[in-house]
Amino acid sequence: MILGCAMTTKSFGEPILRKEDPRLVSGQGRYLDDLGHDALAAAFLRSPHASARILDIDVADALDVPGLIGIYTYEDLEGRVAEPLPLLIPHPALLNGRTGYPLANEYVRHVGEAIVMVIAEDRYVAEDVVDLIKVSYEILKPVVGIENAKAAHNAVHSSVPNNVSAHSVKEVGDARAMIKSAPHKLSLDLFIERSACSPLEGKGVYAIWEEDSQELRLWSSTQTSTGVRAAVAAKLDLPLQKVECIAPDVGGGFGVKIMHPWPEEVLIPWAARKLNRPVKWSEDRREHFISSAHERAQEHHIEVGFDEEGRILGLDVTFFHDNGAYTPYGIIIPLITSTQLLGPYKPASYRVEFTSLFTNTVLVIPYRGAGRPQGVFAMERTVDAIAKYLKLDRTVVRERNFIQPHEMPYDLGLIFQDGRPLEYDSGDFPASMAMLKKMVGWDDFETMRGEYAAQGRKIGIGVACYVEGTGVGPYEGGFVQVETSGRINVATGLTSQGQGHQTVFAQIVADELGVPIDDVFVTTGDTRRFPYAVGTFASRAAVMSGNAIALAARQVRDKALRLAGEALECDPQDLEIVDGIIRVKGDHAKSIALKTVAVLSNPLRYAFDESAKAATQFAVGDTSKPPVPEDQEPGLEGKDYYSPMASTFANGMHAVIIEILPETAEVKILRYVVVHDCGRVINPMIVEGQIHGGVAQGVAGALFERMAYDESGQLQNASFMDFLMPYATEIPTVEAGHLETPSPLNPLGIKGAGEAGVIPGSAVFASAIEDAEGFEIRRMPISPSELWELRRTMKENA
Amino acid sequence: MNPEELFLVELTVNGTPLSARVPSRRILSDFLRHDLRLTGTHVGCEHGVCGACTILLEGKPVRGCLIFAVSVTGSAVTTVEGLVNNDGSLGIVQRAFHESHGLQCGFCTPGFITTIHAFLKENPHPTEEEAREAIAGNLCRCTGYQNIIKSVMRAAELIDSGVRDDH
Numbered sequence: 015m016i017l018g019c020a021m022t023t024k025s026f027g028e029p030i031l032r033k034e035d036p037r038l039v040s041g042q043g044r045y046l047d048d049l050g051h052d053a054l055a056a057a058f059l060r061s062p063h064a065s066a067r068i069l070d071i072d073v074a075d076a077l078d079v080p081g082l083i084g085i086y087t088y089e090d091l092e093g094r095v096a097e098p099l100p101l102l103i104p105h106p107a108l109l110n111g112r113t114g115y116p117l118a119n120e121y122v123r124h125v126g127e128a129i130v131m132v133i134a135e136d137r138y139v140a141e142d143v144v145d146l147i148k149v150s151y152e153i154l155k156p157v158v159g160i161e162n163a164k165a166a167h168n169a170v171h172s173s174v175p176n177n178v179s180a181h182s183v184k185e186v187g188d189a190r191a192m193i194k195s196a197p198h199k200l201s202l203d204l205f206i207e208r209s210a211c212s213p214l215e216g217k218g219v220y221a222i223w224e225e226d227s228q229e230l231r232l233w234s235s236t237q238t239s240t241g242v243r244a245a246v247a248a249k250l251d252l253p254l255q256k257v258e259c260i261a262p263d264v265g266g267g268f269g270v271k272i273m274h275p276w277p278e279e280v281l282i283p284w285a286a287r288k289l290n291r292p293v294k295w296s297e298d299r300r301e302h303f304i305s306s307a308h309e310r311a312q313e314h315h316i317e318v319g320f321d322e323e324g325r326i327l328g329l330d331v332t333f334f335h336d337n338g339a340y341t342p343y344g345i346i347i348p349l350i351t352s353t354q355l356l357g358p359y360k361p362a363s364y365r366v367e368f369t370s371l372f373t374n375t376v377l378v379i380p381y382r383g384a385g386r387p388q389g390v391f392a393m394e395r396t397v398d399a400i401a402k403y404l405k406l407d408r409t410v411v412r413e414r415n416f417i418q419p420h421e422m423p424y425d426l427g428l429i430f431q432d433g434r435p436l437e438y439d440s441g442d443f444p445a446s447m448a449m450l451k452k453m454v455g456w457d458d459f460e461t462m463r464g465e466y467a468a469q470g471r472k473i474g475i476g477v478a479c480y481v482e483g484t485g486v487g488p489y490e491g492g493f494v495q496v497e498t499s500g501r502i503n504v505a506t507g508l509t510s511q512g513q514g515h516q517t518v519f520a521q522i523v524a525d526e527l528g529v530p531i532d533d534v535f536v537t538t539g540d541t542r543r544f545p546y547a548v549g550t551f552a553s554r555a556a557v558m559s560g561n562a563i564a565l566a567a568r569q570v571r572d573k574a575l576r577l578a579g580e581a582l583e584c585d586p587q588d589l590e591i592v593d594g595i596i597r598v599k600g601d602h603a604k605s606i607a608l609k610t611v612a613v614l615s616n617p618l619r620y621a622f623d624e625s626a627k628a629a630t631q632f633a634v635g636d637t638s639k640p641p642v643p644e645d646q647e648p649g650l651e652g653k654d655y656y657s658p659m660a661s662t663f664a665n666g667m668h669a670v671i672i673e674i675l676p677e678t679a680e681v682k683i684l685r686y687v688v689v690h691d692c693g694r695v696i697n698p699m700i701v702e703g704q705i706h707g708g709v710a711q712g713v714a715g716a717l718f719e720r721m722a723y724d725e726s727g728q729l730q731n732a733s734f735m736d737f738l739m740p741y742a743t744e745i746p747t748v749e750a751g752h753l754e755t756p757s758p759l760n761p762l763g764i765k766g767a768g769e770a771g772v773i774p775g776s777a778v779f780a781s782a783i784e785d786a787e788g789f790e791i792r793r794m795p796i797s798p799s800e801l802w803e804l805r806r807t808m809k810e811n812a
Numbered sequence: 813m814n815p816e817e818l819f820l821v822e823l824t825v826n827g828t829p830l831s832a833r834v835p836s837r838r839i840l841s842d843f844l845r846h847d848l849r850l851t852g853t854h855v856g857c858e859h860g861v862c863g864a865c866t867i868l869l870e871g872k873p874v875r876g877c878l879i880f881a882v883s884v885t886g887s888a889v890t891t892v893e894g895l896v897n898n899d900g901s902l903g904i905v906q907r908a909f910h911e912s913h914g915l916q917c918g919f920c921t922p923g924f925i926t927t928i929h930a931f932l933k934e935n936p937h938p939t940e941e942e943a944r945e946a947i948a949g950n951l952c953r954c955t956g957y958q959n960i961i962k963s964v965m966r967a968a969e970l971i972d973s974g975v976r977d978d979h
Contacts, residue, residue: 031910032913035910035915036902036906038921039902039906039909039918039921039925040892040893040895040896040902040906041851041852041853041891041892041893042852042893043851043852043918043919044851045851045854045919047845047855048845048851051849078813080813080815080816081815138835138838211953213917213919213953214854214856214862214864214917214919214920214951214952214954215854215917215919263917263918264917265854265856265917265918266953266954299856299857299858299859299862511917512915512916512917512918513916514916699913700913703916703959706955706956706957706958706959707953707954707955708956710956710957711953733857733859733861734856734857734861734862734951735859735861741950741951741957742944742950742960742961743944743945743948745956745958747958748956748958
């Protein structure tokens with residue numbers, strides 16, 4: 015240690031314990047259903063049919079239930095509330111976008127679609143009333159699954175007889191010609207099933223209408239409070255200034271809560287205004303399964319041509335995406351699959367064609383990973399197939415196709431989901447692979463296999479790589495303010511669902527301003543505190559708000575140093591801020607507290623406390639100048655925005671060693687190894703936590719979870735009893751290694767980390783199972799009974 | 813239709829006698845959350861699978877969402893709020909979660925904390941495998957459980973080192 019040196023405790027890069035925890039572990043969190051105990055409660059009658067026409071709604075038996083306040087159907091909706099919900103992300107390839115209504119207008123297109131809203135004194139009563147309402151239907155033939163949607167014997171929307179919502183073809187080079195002339199060719203059919211985000215807290219909305227001031231305040235368990243605010247203001251025909259939206263503590267999101275406005279986000283505020291009473295709705299678990307959103311179902315056909323070395327000359331991917339009954343979130347998922355499928359590889363030519371299809375099932379919007387798990391599964395299965403065909407090591411074929419570090423930035427010639435060129439900014443794929451192989455013991459695996467085989471045990475190893483576009487624009491903002499007490503208030507508009515934003519953003523501010531982290535208080539997702547924002551999705555919060563907050567903090571720092579320079583009569587460049595004290599470098603006696611500068615920054619007329627007394631007009635100021643100089647504003651605060659030219663690209667590689675039990679075909683995970691590059695890490699503890707959680711969802715999607723629709727469109731496993739979300743006994747201990755190649759695109763050099771862990775899940779398990787069993791794995795997830803059956807069929811055919 | 817008949821439910825919650833008049837079908841988790849306004853107990857599935865609503869009934873972990881409040885009148889209940897030390901500092905399991913990054917969104921956390929609190933009373937020196945088994949009745953969607961297991965082990969360590977816990 016160098017004594018006498020100016021020591022500022024750096025918190026960026028340190029595993030700082032979370033500031034939000036003491037509240038959350040002691041039962042002091044405030045989630046949506048913890049608010050509004052006295053509010054009226056809403057419950058919904060939802061369609062029991064996948065496709066039907068509503069003939070009649072009979073409420074006669076329901077009307078005399080004590081505590082009933084109101085029953086509403088589509089006929090009761092007014093103005094823009096009665097219009098279709100918005101199509102949030104239009105795209106030229108989305109030829110037939112369709113959205114639903116807040117309450118079904120004549121037709122229902124999936125089990126779970128809301129038909130009637132009941133408002134009552136409490137939820138128990140509201141559900142009683144729902145049970146007493148009789149709806150008669152003309153039941154129509156539903157479209158379930160990609161094959162039925164393609165066949166188009168029935169249509170989900172009569173105005174779209176072929177069930178095709180979107181179609182897109184993109185080409186870089188002439189892949190078909192390259193495949194034709196390639197020395198070797200393979201074709202593969204690959205399928206992935208549906209799963210769902212399944213946050214432990216469902217959705218929820220609580221609204222208060224202030225009749226006197228004609229203002230609406232609403233809380234939603236959302237990933238975008240600014241988005242909900244704007245959508246609700248538009249639907250209710252209110253000025254934006256009259257609507258505020260707050261995301262309270264949110265019990266997990268994983269994508270499903272970025273969709274907005276959900277029907278309930280429109281209906282609950284509408285009802286609160288209509289009734290002039292606070293109204294609340296908390297989604298129950300079955301509602302979450304059948305009326306929120308799912309993701310993942312895609313069917314891919316691959317044609318690939320390659321040389322003797324395994325280098326890919328042409329890759330031609332045709333895939334079908336099941337978008338469910340409506341497309342309110344556009345076609346982001348197939349767009350991401352089609353661009354991110356390439357991962358760390360550079361095929362000499364690429365063609366991708368996708369068709370997005372309507373089915374009479376719950377709508378499909380991004381679930382952590384958002385189209386990448388499917389794309390990575392398709393690409394990694396292809397690379398494994400090439401290796402097998404050429405009898406090469408799977409990692410060698412990967413290495414031969416990698417984009418090299420010296421080729422960064424690397425333009426893939428495609429347009430990414432943000433409408434900008436797909437150009438990787440950074441990454442060292444050979445180094446990542448070398449690290450992964452070393453960590454997992456790739457080169458020694460055959461010895462391990464032999465040892466297990468000697469005991470009659472069957473093991474396999476899998477590998478999968480991905481690249482993830484993170485930190486997509488358009489922008490986020492940050493606000494930093496120093497109070498005269500020394501408290502630092504920070505606000506950003508995007509929301510939090512467990513990512514530890516109150517901690518990581520405080521770390522950034524603590525370092526930029528030179529203040530103790532305990533003095534920094536971060537607010538997210540509250541439009542009263544920061545009204546401009548996009549939302550928390552696409553692994554973007556740290557990149558976007560992190561950089562915006564850093565820029566805002568730098569403004570505050572500049573202003574503080576300038577004011578301190580005036581007070582101390584020295585050059586601001588000679589000053590530093592350490593632990594909230596501004597002092598002259600090398601002459602620590604000459605100093606002023608940051609909080610005192612906050613006092614000086616705001617000349618006052620009235621002294622309301624001791625610190626304010628120091629700022630009154632007789633206490634401060636050069637009488638030859640105005641109290642607030644021209645071009646300056648009172649207060650020690652700053653606001654700034656970060657808007658990137660392009661997304662930044664994180665990457666990673668996973669390896670898994672599994673054992674498959676001979677009798678039951680159960681897959682046991684022996685080791686799970688992750689190498690991960692998200693640029694500069696703000697808090698390694700939190701990043702590792704994100705990886706652990708992502709891997710758990712990857713394991714879940716590969717081995718356990720699926721949406722079991724029957725042919726009539728009933729979701730047969732719409733409960734936690736039947737949907738196999740893993741417990742601790744199913745999830746491995748993750749061994750993680752970090753590689754940091756800082757992003758050149760943003761001031762902090764960070765790339766996103768939120769989704770990474772989940773992305774290669776299906777790919778890495780398919781690779782390992784295939785390695786253990788020796789036969790091809792082409793569909794995921796795979797259950798023990800499916801694997802057992804596959805094994806039996808292979809044996810019979812052999 | 814007649815209004816629902818109300819019944820007096822009296823509980824000792826976290827050491828304090830509390831009561832309210834509620835319908836017979838009022839579920840214990842709703843009673844704690846909405847009638848007594850102790851919202852630390854969370855409800856994640858309402859069918860007894862996720863474990864977020866786990867509370868201690870006479871010291872034993874039970875699912876608050878599967879019990880009618882009226883059926884346990886006269887009992888002692890401990891919720892996550894009640895595991896804070898008397899001076900307001902975090903109890904051992906709560907502190908272990910904080911130190912081990914055992915939570916992310918925090919929604920499932922109260923159910924884990926009550927479950928682990930009861931488990932460590934029975935087995936204060938668990939192996940990692942026993943810790944994993946002990947939490948295998950609770951769902952978490954954020955953490956992948958790794959740091960929750962670490963929290964159990966950390967709590968056991970804190971107990972051993974004689975750190976204060978009032979409960």
